[in-house]
Amino acid sequence: MAYIKIVDETTPKSNAQKFVQFWNRALSGEMFVGLWLVFKEFCSSKIHTVQYPLEKLPLSPRYRAVHELKRLLDSGNERCIGCGLCEKICVANCIRMETRYGEDKRKKVTEYTINFGRCIYCGLCAEVCPELAIVHGNRYENASEQRASFSLKQDMLTPIDKVLSGNDCEYEGVGSVSYDADLKIKQTPLMYLTKEESKADESGVKQDV
Amino acid sequence: MTLYVIETLIKILLVVLVFSALAGFATYVERRILAKFQRRIGPNLVGPFGVLQILADGIKLFTKEDIVPSGANEIIFRIAPVITAATAFIAMAPIPFFPEFEAFGMVIRPIISDINVGILFVLGVGAAGIYGPLLAGISANSKYSILGAARAAVQLLSFEVVSGLSLLAPIILVGSLSLIDINNYQSGGIASWLIFSQPIAFLLFLFAGYAELNRTPFDLLEHEAEVVAGFATEYSGMRWGMFFIGEYASMISLSFLVSILFLGGFNPLGFIPGGIAIVLKVMFFIFLFMWARAAYPHVRPDQLMGLCWRVLFPLALLNVLVTGFVNLGGN
Numbered sequence A: 001m002a003y004i005k006i007v008d009e010t011t012p013k014s015n016a017q018k019f020v021q022f023w024n025r026a027l028s029g030e031m032f033v034g035l036w037l038v039f040k041e042f043c044s045s046k047i048h049t050v051q052y053p054l055e056k057l058p059l060s061p062r063y064r065a066v067h068e069l070k071r072l073l074d075s076g077n078e079r080c081i082g083c084g085l086c087e088k089i090c091v092a093n094c095i096r097m098e099t100r101y102g103e104d105k106r107k108k109v110t111e112y113t114i115n116f117g118r119c120i121y122c123g124l125c126a127e128v129c130p131e132l133a134i135v136h137g138n139r140y141e142n143a144s145e146q147r148a149s150f151s152l153k154q155d156m157l158t159p160i161d162k163v164l165s166g167n168d169c170e171y172e173g174v175g176s177v178s179y180d181a182d183l184k185i186k187q188t189p190l191m192y193l194t195k196e197e198s199k200a201d202e203s204g205v206k207q208d209v
Numbered sequence B: 001m002t003l004y005v006i007e008t009l010i011k012i013l014l015v016v017l018v019f020s021a022l023a024g025f026a027t028y029v030e031r032r033i034l035a036k037f038q039r040r041i042g043p044n045l046v047g048p049f050g051v052l053q054i055l056a057d058g059i060k061l062f063t064k065e066d067i068v069p070s071g072a073n074e075i076i077f078r079i080a081p082v083i084t085a086a087t088a089f090i091a092m093a094p095i096p097f098f099p100e101f102e103a104f105g106m107v108i109r110p111i112i113s114d115i116n117v118g119i120l121f122v123l124g125v126g127a128a129g130i131y132g133p134l135l136a137g138i139s140a141n142s143k144y145s146i147l148g149a150a151r152a153a154v155q156l157l158s159f160e161v162v163s164g165l166s167l168l169a170p171i172i173l174v175g176s177l178s179l180i181d182i183n184n185y186q187s188g189g190i191a192s193w194l195i196f197s198q199p200i201a202f203l204l205f206l207f208a209g210y211a212e213l214n215r216t217p218f219d220l221l222e223h224e225a226e227v228v229a230g231f232a233t234e235y236s237g238m239r240w241g242m243f244f245i246g247e248y249a250s251m252i253s254l255s256f257l258v259s260i261l262f263l264g265g266f267n268p269l270g271f272i273p274g275g276i277a278i279v280l281k282v283m284f285f286i287f288l289f290m291w292a293r294a295a296y297p298h299v300r301p302d303q304l305m306g307l308c309w310r311v312l313f314p315l316a317l318l319n320v321l322v323t324g325f326v327n328l329g330g331n
Helices: A015-027 A030-044 A085-089 A124-128 A160-164 A189-203 B002-037 B053-063 B074-090 B118-128 B131-139 B143-174 B179-185 B199-212 B237-262 B274-295 B301-330
Strands: A067-069 A095-101 A107-114 A134-136 B101-103 B106-108
Touching (some): A015 B301, A030 B274, B002 B074, B074 B237, B199 B237
Antiparallel strands (some): A067 A134
């Protein structure tokens, strides 16, 4: 079955008609129309290239690039409570965390790795995190020569001076800290504990912590 | 005699060096011009305006591993790119690039050998050049390559008769096969150019030339949409590069050929001296190659054969016939 052009109203029947159609197409001036069209482009010389390393396109605030691990705004401790939800929901199975109970009976995260070679940047981990400890940043240039630089937790944790200087910006949206979060803030259990500790210290009884 | 041999050897060396450098430069020019046609920038980072990109490409091609696929016919596989590159340069032997000029107290003729069958030699060597892709495709033990080789055969069958026949008409008028004679025939100003007495032959030869050089409208041998890279699928490094040096060198030599045959060659053009005039013409034709590449889609093999045998071939015959009758009547 041969291809038939839709624009042709009638398909040629006899050989003579086919011959005429062939020559009409062969000798029509369509070739020069094409040449003229691209020559106009050549002369107008519009360039649509983004010269990538030198200029970058703006990213949407919801862009999902390499993760960032956030710190608590007041103390600078990492927010992660070791619940393991991100590890569970990860569809690419690229997050691995190891937790243990610390001496203060609180969960400590000892190991936290994200295999960026496998991560598909679906964003489920950031969505499921109850503490907003893992979010997506805007670092999308992932190429590296060293395997170690793919998943160093220290690199992914927000720098402490950035947190303390108040420059750690968060995006508004589902699950993010609201603008009036400071007003709603309550003391964390740890704070009650330290208060009781100080009371106990005053009364001279040794607490088993 | 010794002087003649030395002079010829120097000329051969110069032609090979200059034209392989120019072929490399043509790849850069092609990328830049094609980019402008397609609203891109093209190579612009290595060196001023990206000119040194040629050098970078050269380093890359020379240092890449030279792979011969298993099951390939090794000797033929290694020789095939040499055939393409060599025939491209051999075809330049009877082409006069510039008018005669005087230097070091002697008259220098910028032609390697003024044989009196110049055009025949160029056509013959050019047709032998198709052995490069053909043998490369057959010997590579790859289906893509063998498809490319089959298409090379189709292409040879299509254009070769047309390019021969289309040149017959101007040769009838000039009465000589030597390119210098053809050039001198058109020395009487623009009105004596052969393009005005032989416009059909000019178009036919140009089309056939595009097909011969695998340039884009007739780019069957490495059709990105159908065959991956055609005959050169299995090639790597400088062996791959030699195919393209050959292609660009024969592109330049075809531009010289068309300028000499139909556009007055190296005759002075008004106030422009002959040497510069022919360079301008050649530059226009190289631009035309890239222009056509930007403008036209590929054709299918059956379309190429249809075009060559049903349109160009009858036109060429008709042209020869009419030219013959007119020439007889003129005498």
